[in-house]
Amino acid sequence: MVLRNKTIELIETRLCEPLNQHMLRTSRLGLHAEGLLFLIELHQRKEFTDGFMNLAGYYSQSQQQKHRSHLITLEMQKAVKESHTDPLTGIANRRAFDEHIRDVWQSAIADRRPVVMFSADIDHFKLINDHFGHSRGDEILIQVAQCLDKVLSRDNDVVARVGGEEFAMVLPDTQLDGGQLMARTAVTAIEMLNIPHPASLVADWVTISLGCSWCQPRPGDNVTELIVAADQALYFAKKAGRNCASYMDVSQQNVALISPWIR
């Protein structure tokens, strides 16, 4: 197979050897225009014109190289996926979340659409570990992560584990009232899992507190404002008694705290 005008980058030269007196063979690792990695061979012939040496050549790819290229691409995709996944819960990790929310923010500015972010935290999680042990704590983290992931199931919603018992969520194209509704749904869904938490100071089952921030960003606005506001809202939810949601409106000039929703 001969590739023409498809290479956008040659990443490295792996091997360069003379085939005979006139031919040179070079193995290269490249990146295709479609984002696939490939192994390829460059065959070059030495030609002498007017005492100068020219190298005329062509690229080719054998079946074996094609197969190997495919394997490299799969390995790379797997590595990218792993670097964006929380190994315990299987949901997105902080890195994936940070990348995603920045993309969402840019699209929201371009399309003049609103964005909602949640910051959530399991209430008195330390007491779960103390009472049941760390491995039961891990199981509960998985259950909570899966539940939040199910609740926020639109294509572009992302639920991530961003700390020990901390979760962050981004809901693109969502108005404040829609965010408030989803916040209440998420808090209620965790309660309805009915996971015993006899040591909790809030209820006999596992609960979460949730901070929700909302913004309709404009060019020049910084996504950090939305993230900080969600964390502040979470702080207020904890202060308001836990097992509840609190909201921040990150409007153009000021950040306003809206009354929390208490269970």
Ligand SMILES: Nc1nc2c(ncn2[C@@H]2O[C@H](COP(=O)(O)OP(=O)(O)OP(=O)(O)O)[C@@H](O)[C@H]2O)c(=O)[nH]1
């Ligand atoms: N089982 C388990 N525990 C974890 C993991 N990561 C962090 N933790 C624990 O999570 C607990 C967090 O405790 P705190 O930050 O005090 O918060 P909390 O007890 O949930 O209290 P509030 O947030 O104020 O309701 C600590 O005891 C950590 O050891 C983990 O991966 N697995």
